[in-house]
Amino acid sequence: MKLTVIGCGYLGATHAACMAELGHDVIGMDADMDKVHALNSGKAPFFERDLDVLLAKHTATGRLKFTTSYAEAAAHGALHFIGVGTPQRAGEDAYDLTHLFSAVRQLAPRLKSPAVVAVKSTVPVGTAPRVVKILKEFAPAGDEVEVAWNPEFLRESFAIEDTLRPDRLVLGFESERSWAEAVLRQCFGKIIEAGTPTIVTDWATAELAKASANSFLATKISFINAMAEVCAAAGADVGQLADILGHDARIGHRGMRPGLGFGGGCLPKDIRGFMARAGELGADQALTFLREVDAINNRQRERMVDLAREQLGGNLMGKRITIWGAAFKPNTDDIRDSPALAVAHKLHELGVIVTVTDPKALDNARKTHPELDYTDDPIAAVQDADLLLHLTEWPQFTHIAPHRLAHRTATPKVIDGRGTLDADTWRKAGWTVRALNRP
Numbered sequence: 001m002k003l004t005v006i007g008c009g010y011l012g013a014t015h016a017a018c019m020a021e022l023g024h025d026v027i028g029m030d031a032d033m034d035k036v037h038a039l040n041s042g043k044a045p046f047f048e049r050d051l052d053v054l055l056a057k058h059t060a061t062g063r064l065k066f067t068t069s070y071a072e073a074a075a076h077g078a079l080h081f082i083g084v085g086t087p088q089r090a091g092e093d094a095y096d097l098t099h100l101f102s103a104v105r106q107l108a109p110r111l112k113s114p115a116v117v118a119v120k121s122t123v124p125v126g127t128a129p130r131v132v133k134i135l136k137e138f139a140p141a142g143d144e145v146e147v148a149w150n151p152e153f154l155r156e157s158f159a160i161e162d163t164l165r166p167d168r169l170v171l172g173f174e175s176e177r178s179w180a181e182a183v184l185r186q187c188f189g190k191i192i193e194a195g196t197p198t199i200v201t202d203w204a205t206a207e208l209a210k211a212s213a214n215s216f217l218a219t220k221i222s223f224i225n226a227m228a229e230v231c232a233a234a235g236a237d238v239g240q241l242a243d244i245l246g247h248d249a250r251i252g253h254r255g256m257r258p259g260l261g262f263g264g265g266c267l268p269k270d271i272r273g274f275m276a277r278a279g280e281l282g283a284d285q286a287l288t289f290l291r292e293v294d295a296i297n298n299r300q301r302e303r304m305v306d307l308a309r310e311q312l313g314g315n316l317m318g319k320r321i322t323i324w325g326a327a328f329k330p331n332t333d334d335i336r337d338s339p340a341l342a343v344a345h346k347l348h349e350l351g352v353i354v355t356v357t358d359p360k361a362l363d364n365a366r367k368t369h370p371e372l373d374y375t376d377d378p379i380a381a382v383q384d385a386d387l388l389l390h391l392t393e394w395p396q397f398t399h400i401a402p403h404r405l406a407h408r409t410a411t412p413k414v415i416d417g418r419g420t421l422d423a424d425t426w427r428k429a430g431w432t433v434r435a436l437n438r439p
């Protein structure tokens with residue numbers, strides 16, 4: 001099939017490459033010329049495992065190319081996925097849908113023959129009819145342009161795997177057995193034939209599927225972090241507690257790792273956007289628990305700063321703290337709402353000399369946080385440090401032998417914010433070890 005993907009960021013570039021991998025003839029369209037240039041030369045403009053391999057493979061075969069031109073995109077085939085960003089509005093909880101409506105507004109006048117516009121961006125429930133209204137008003141093909149809602153559940157760092165082998169496919173349409181459904185079933189044919197649960201539903205349910213999935217995931221993380229706070233107060237071990245809970249198949253071990261909490265371009269803004277939308281719908285009471293989920297999450301960052309202060313004898317001013325981690329989680333260069341950088345920034349504000357290291361996210365971090373010091377080498381980073389904070393659990397950090405570090409520091413003290421360092425080994429290597437919310 002000939003199809004396009006409009007918006008080629010973390011989601012869209014991955015989707016475009018994976019659609020080519022499925023055998024489709026794909027044009028990715030993005031407003032950012034530098035991104036398009038990188039993608040056309042077979043390079044991802046961000047770090048996602050194996051994406052470069054897929055991009056190089058399919059830009060070479062000619063099955064995948066990228067453009068900044070809406071005209072070129074609109075003229076290429078009849079299926080247009082939209083994956084532009086839907087960030088949080090500055091100073092508000094609600095979504096900023098400017099990019100989405102702008103993309104639809106620019107695509108619409110160029111749709112001269114029947115087409116399907118399949119939206120993947122995460123949105124507040126009730127957005128689909130607003131997209132339809134723009135298409136009806138501006139697309140020459142009018143009613144022959146159908147809208148499908150195809151929420152995306154991929155996780156960064158597993159983006160290709162999650163796109164090609166998703167847990168489920170959700171396809172939302174205005175009516176049963178529409179042309180749009182046939183088109184999307186053809187597009188995802190290989191995935192559907194592989195036995196992927198495929199749920200065909202209405203627009204609103206498809207939109208809500210995404211908001212509620214991310215709310216559940218965020219709640220699970222904040223639940224275990226709330227338990228961690230209680231464990232800390234009661235002298236219990238939250239690591240063992242999480243393990244015990246996870247053996248109950250109804251709870252499960254996944255997505256319940258206690259620590260510094262969630263960040264990234266999705267969970268934080270999606271729970272806030274969901275609350276804002278519920279408020280508009282008069283259903284705000286239903287989601288007040290998400291306010292607490294958000295508060296528990298943000299509190300872990302404050303607790304980390306408090307623990308750092310405590311480890312430094314109550315005084316942060318002028319101290320040197322090294323932070324392992326800038327990305328919001330390992331195996332990505334994404335620093336959107338990164339818990340590690342939030343802690344780094346707060347410590348800097350409190351007068352600490354902060355040095356940050358990360359295997360992939362330093363370029364991004366330097367742009368948004370020029371106030372911090374950076375170094376590529378996690379071992380050199382601890383030179384003369386009064387305290388080391390392990391805030392993003394990259395395997396590169398976990399694999400460093402602590403005896404190689406202790407003598408470099410001013411005082412060999414570490415706080416593990418992700419619970420993945422082997423405390424015994426570190427203690428044997430001469431370190432004072434603390435973990436967030438653990439005795």
Ligand SMILES: NC(=O)c1ccc[n+]([C@@H]2O[C@H](COP(=O)([O-])OP(=O)(O)OC[C@H]3O[C@@H](n4cnc5c(N)ncnc54)[C@H](O)[C@@H]3O)[C@@H](O)[C@H]2O)c1
Nearest residue numbers: 007008009010011030031032084085086099103121122152
């Ligand atoms: N990143 C993820 O893991 C993920 C997973 C599932 C869903 N989502 C959702 O997907 C959407 C995109 O997220 P992302 O992380 O890829 O964001 P991103 O910021 O990485 O990418 C968005 C891209 O859209 C482009 N863009 C913006 N306005 C445009 C326009 N008018 N025309 C063409 N291109 C335009 C930007 O240049 C950028 O490259 C969001 O709604 C997000 O919530 C993201």
Ligand SMILES: O=c1ccn([C@@H]2O[C@H](COP(=O)(O)OP(=O)(O)O[C@H]3O[C@H](CO)[C@@H](O)[C@H](O)[C@H]3O)[C@@H](O)[C@H]2O)c(=O)[nH]1
Nearest residue numbers: 152153154155156221255256257261262263264266328329
């Ligand atoms: O047990 C856990 C699991 C995750 N996290 C943190 O939670 C955040 C989010 O992690 P993860 O869900 O792996 O990353 P994302 O790539 O943000 O993916 C989420 O957000 C995407 C965008 O909406 C969705 O598509 C995915 O299904 C959803 O998992 C990160 O900061 C993690 O460090 C924890 O603290 N404990």
